[in-house]
Amino acid sequence: MSPTSNFPLLSLGDTSPVLLATKGQLARIGLNVGDTESPVFDQAFDYAVRAFQQERGIICDGALGPETFAQIELARFRLGDRVLRYDPVRPLRGDDVAELQSILSALGMYTRPIDYVFAQVTDAAVREAQSGIGLRADGIAGPVTLEGLRAVHRGTNDGNVFALQERARVNASGPSLVGRIFVIEAATAQSDFATTLYPEDLAELANQHSSDIGRRLEGRLAALGAATVLVTAQQKSDDLADELGASAVITINLDASSSPTANGAATYYFGREDERSVVSPVGRALAELVQKEICARTDLLDGRVHARTWESLRRLRTPKVHVLPGYITNCADRAALAESAIRDRIAEAIAASLQRLYLREDSDPPTGTLDLSAFQARR
Incomplete structure (x- = not known):
């Protein structure tokens, strides 16, 4: 000094x-x-x-x-007043560096004493944090990195690092779907819901409707500038979404029950109903949006959103939801899903939910009213 x-x-x-x-x-x-x-x-x-x-x-x-x-x-600087980066000749010093070190320390990425100096150890911790939340690991603590770290830091009471990283990726990214990758799994009930029994005369129809909704969703996301991969049970790869660095996985199947009165749409995400800290926060948010949008755009009964620890939901790092928009074994649901307009609305509802997931709260329209044409990518 x-x-x-x-x-x-x-x-x-x-x-x-x-x-x-x-x-x-x-x-x-x-x-x-x-x-x-x-x-x-x-x-x-x-x-x-x-x-x-x-x-x-x-x-x-x-x-x-x-x-x-x-x-x-x-004390001159508060975190965010300036861009922080490692300068080996004249290392930056200040309360903003100390606050950054404190956040990194709480996340277990900075293990030295808080010394107010942006030296090599702090640079390494920033790079590790950036890599962990899906950002370019350049060591520069600018607005995007700080927003991501603050989102992680605020959410430390939600539990595991997996959950924190999910939230940070959403908070640190913009509203556009351009360049994002989404994996759509359609008609995968035979692998994801092996214990669910489909009547032989309805199994193929369920697959046809699920695949059609998946194709319609693929078209809408492509129009928004997103990259999509549509897979079926025969093409499915357990690690595909993680390998691609996908933003989310959406699985579409129809439900079945031995009771012909069972009906309605439901959406599932990774989590435990009895333990809120065991959760995919992005999966939960997306599932809630999907369920609300489907029910707002169709007359299907609201079967609600459910947390499950199924292997099909927990094996990926990528947020994933299972969308089951109706029972093929219910006459009313089957009749509704036979209409292409209903399948179109379901696809629109899922696409709108994915777009709403990345919108700021002040620009997010009411459920069922988002016009996707306003977000279509300019070619």
Whole structure:
């Protein structure tokens, strides 16, 4: 902190032009410094200096000396005021660096003492964090990285790192679907719901309807600029979405029951009903959106959203939802799904849900009203 050693030692009753800048800096961090336009070290400013010294854990004597000036210099920046990166010649120092180190420490990525200095260890921790939340690992703590880290840090009470990374990816990305990858699995009931018994005369019809909804969804997402991979049970690869770095997996099947009265649409995500910390937060958010959109755009009964720890949901790092828009064994559902317009609305509902997942709250329209044409990618 050698630059501060050139400052004079100032205390109550002194007058110096240096006090104008110093008062401004202390006022900016919320201290009552009295008259910020006066170069006089008055009683109000003495109280402010003592409060600052006490807060920073240094000698509380009311005097402005090298140590206090050094701490005031560190307090100049709040996290986000400037872009932070490693400079081996003149490493950045400040409270913003300390706050960044604190966030990284809470996530287990920075294990050294909080020292206010953006050195190699902090650079390595930033790169590790960026990689973990799906961002380019360049070591630059700019707006996108900070938003992602803040989202992770705010969500630490949601449990595992997998969940934190999911939330951060959504918060750190923009609203556009252009360039995103979505995996659509259609008619995969024989592998995902092996214990669900489909009547032989209806199994093929269920597959046809599921596949048709999947194709319609594929077309809508393509129009929004997203890349899609549509797979069936025969083509399915357990790790495909993770390998592709997909944003989400949407599985579409029809349900079946031994009771002909069972009906309605339902959506499933990875989680436990009895333990909120075991969850895919993006999967949960997407499932809730899908369920609301389907029920708003069709007359299908609301079978609600459900958390499940099924292997088909938990084996991926990529957020995944199972969408079951009706029972093939129910006469009313079967008749509704036989209409191409209904299958079209279901596909529209899922596409709208994926778009809404990435919209800011202030620009997210009410359920059932999102017009996807406004988001279509310009070719």
